[in-house]
Amino acid sequence: MAEANPILIVENASCRFDVSGPWLQRIATGAPRRELKAVNQVSFSVPRGATFSIVGESGCGKTTLARMIVGLQPPTAGSVRFGEIRRADGTVGPPRVQMIFQDPYASLNPRWRVGDIVAEPIRELKLRATEAETAARVAELLVTVGLSAADADRYPHAFSGGQRQRISIARALATEADVLVCDEPTSALDVSVQAQILNLMVRLQKKLDLTYILISHNLSVVRHMSDQLAIMYLGRIVEIGDADTIFNGPLHPYTRLLLDTIPDVESPNRARAPLSGEVPSPINPPPGCAFHPRCPMAEAACSRTVPELMPRPRRSVACLVLENSEGAADAQISRSTPSA
């Protein structure tokens, strides 16, 4: 996925947390230092205006990766860099990054009026010279996300979950953001409201040339939104590439099982192989390929060697079995017939 001019470049980024007990206890019991590898040597780049989705089960490091991209969590190794972009107003520089959060009830300060919430980034970053201009910009943003300018005087508790998410988006846009990291933006909303928010996001992307980093476990949402897709398992990317290519012919066994869980209206009673077992602890991951204990295709080598991401047409896959079987790129197994 080498882009000519990517807006976001993540290179071998890792994030490890020290989760060992207090030092006194460690000395007393002789317990070793323990380390949690939340994100392990992740690399990808995102072109401007695209939607890059990160998918995976709970605890696979999606949220840590998101926090690294917005700068809340410095990577312990590797780097997260941004490319220079030319904005609509002619200025050139690194993009502004903002985040849209999962829980619309915790993402707005309950003691602040909506107008102040949306105005905070404008005031903090001094994007407007006067209060009158700030108020005008707030009103404009509220209308952009489908609320009314009069809503600025109300408190967050007066709004529904979907409306709060709109306020959240307005606050993110108030920074003149170019990259929006969306951490499960619709998972706390009703299905009918989810669609409205997603459509709003698509509309804003076209209008403002936004780049989305979408983090989700809802594969229907991801399929609807994504240009590119990365599937994470236990801190590592197992398959990455063009979203349509992956959805139409997943290669990595984990991706296949994951996509197999999407309900299909066409064949509601198709035979499905449910993903058994649980995600192993990232503190003590299995040796070799982290997925091998749950993998239906696992071979002996899988428990010894950590697979690297191998480039294939329009995507990369990290799987030893596929690597070893020649011509695996043709072995695009249809989603409705899961392999044994």
Next chain:
Amino acid sequence: MAAEANPGRLARAFDSDIGWSFRRTPAAWISALVLALIVAASFAAPLIAPQNPYDLRQVFIDKAELPPLWSAGGEAPFVLGTDPQGRDVLSTILYGTRVSLVIGLASVLLSMAIGVTIGLIAGYRGGWIDNLLMRLADTVLSIPTLLMAILVSAIFREMLPPAFREPFAAAVIVLSISLTNWVQYARTVRALTMVERKKEYVLAARIIKVSPLRIMRRHILPNTMTPVLVAATLNLGLAILSEATLSFLGVGMPITQPSLGTLIRIGNQYLFSGSWWLVVFPAAQLGLIVLSVNLLGDWLRDALNPKLH
């Protein structure tokens, strides 16, 4: 506070859930009324008191130790009797209440300021700063409050030159009460801060690099104030009592500017000579204040607790 707001705001406050609950709870509005009367009377003391008990020109030694008006030997202006120096007991109570209230309020405000600041920093920063501040709080809490207050006020008294001891007596008491009472606020605010700082609205502010001090002051502080205000109301009663106890033990307010505690201490010396009114009336006033404050605080705690609705 509400008086300076516009009338629309006052009407809205009256109409709100809290206003409704206030009107429906007799204990709340009666104690608020009593408290308002006591506060008004004590601050209007120079205007309404029968005499200024600390102006020697108004005090007559031949009127010493008169019983209250309704008992045999009571005299006209001295409704609650007089003390052995001829001072009107009602007047000394009004002036003493003012001293007690001011000291109580000041020590609540000071301990709140100390506690909230320490709690915010400990909760927001975490790590060794949190550890240090909270172990300090534990240490303060492990010393009996009264002992600590006596110690602090004794130390400050020794540090001040004799000429400054009387004018600064009130400040010393406020300080000694505050230095023991801040722990409760610090713990409350720390716990709430630890919850709030993980919330996404704080993350949103951190992403655009709002400074930690600003986040603490503008985002987290307002969201921790409800329980702090309840604790402050309940502690006002305790602070007034602490001051009275210190004064009763003789390490509090001097005789020249007596608080209710000082009055009770002086009255206590005459209790067994039959002059019961010297101790009973100031003690009753003290009890009434603390009871009203506590009832009001209890109501406030219930009214602000959404789980009880």
